[in-house]
Amino acid sequence: METYQTLMTSDGSPTLIDPKSGQAMHAREGAASETFYIYGQGYLESRKEDVSHSVCVVGLGMGYIELCILGHWLTSFGSDSLPAIHSYESDIKLRDAFTTWLAGKPNGELDLVLKNVSKNFGLMDRDLKDVALNFYATFQWQIHGALSSDTKAPLKFGLICYDPFSSSANPDLWEEDWLDIFVKNFADIKSVFTTYASNGRLKKVLNKCGFSLKNKIGFGMKRESTLAIRN
Ligand SMILES: C[S@@+](CC[C@H](N)C(=O)[O-])C[C@H]1O[C@@H](n2cnc3c(N)ncnc32)[C@H](O)[C@@H]1O
Numbered sequence: 001m002e003t004y005q006t007l008m009t010s011d012g013s014p015t016l017i018d019p020k021s022g023q024a025m026h027a028r029e030g031a032a033s034e035t036f037y038i039y040g041q042g043y044l045e046s047r048k049e050d051v052s053h054s055v056c057v058v059g060l061g062m063g064y065i066e067l068c069i070l071g072h073w074l075t076s077f078g079s080d081s082l083p084a085i086h087s088y089e090s091d092i093k094l095r096d097a098f099t100t101w102l103a104g105k106p107n108g109e110l111d112l113v114l115k116n117v118s119k120n121f122g123l124m125d126r127d128l129k130d131v132a133l134n135f136y137a138t139f140q141w142q143i144h145g146a147l148s149s150d151t152k153a154p155l156k157f158g159l160i161c162y163d164p165f166s167s168s169a170n171p172d173l174w175e176e177d178w179l180d181i182f183v184k185n186f187a188d189i190k191s192v193f194t195t196y197a198s199n200g201r202l203k204k205v206l207n208k209c210g211f212s213l214k215n216k217i218g219f220g221m222k223r224e225s226t227l228a229i230r231n
Helices: 031-048 064-077 092-102 108-121 125-137 176-186 200-208
Strands: 005-008 014-017 054-058 084-088 141-144 157-162 187-195 212-217 224-230
Touching: 014 108, 031 054, 031 064, 031 108, 031 157, 031 187, 031 224, 054 064, 064 084, 064 108, 064 125, 092 108, 092 125, 092 141, 108 125, 125 141, 157 176, 176 187, 176 200, 200 212, 200 224
Parallel strands: 054 084, 054 157, 084 141, 157 187
Antiparallel strands: 005 014, 187 224, 212 224
16 A cells, blocks of 8 residues: 555554545544444444344445454354445555455555454454455455445445545535435435534435434544434
């Protein structure tokens, strides 16, 4: 990942700095901890609400969210139905780095991501990686390219983990019209929407689409995050 600089966050897990915007992919207080708090809790909420077991991740990046979901599934819901996971990632370098690593190519940063996530669930790195590879190889986990208004939803999702860069680095993905189209096309009737961010445009769209917003404090320096449920 030569164009991305690696930064070690405070909990010992790495993040990458986007060369275009200079923005880090995760909070400096902890990439893994942020993922468990925002998206891991979002996944648990989606199981509690008994929404369909299908997850859309916007922004594969280093794959923290997907590994975290697989960690929860493996340790708590393994006998339950398999989650269908669809990830979107616009940067082909990140997609290639992740999928070739899954297939066995050495990548120290992604090994560290895996180590941090496995540790949280008391799993062996190898076991979590095998599950991830198996999901990917059997198309239970699909990794797509850029998400745009032309993207057709492959299915309606029970859980949406919305993690593109922030509105300053990626304004298109935080516009009200786009969010409206995305939520209408991708969210199942019963669904959970979670993201590290909170802003007026997103709240307006989620309210309009019938979601109720839970009060959820943001991670690290962020005042608020978003956890919304439509049931
Ligand atoms: C904050 S990072 C994601 C971090 C990631 N969830 C993880 O756990 O490591 C944002 C990611 O969204 C990707 N992205 C930005 N715009 C996108 C789009 N339109 N479609 C898909 N991915 C996009 C970026 O390339 C970047 O990898």
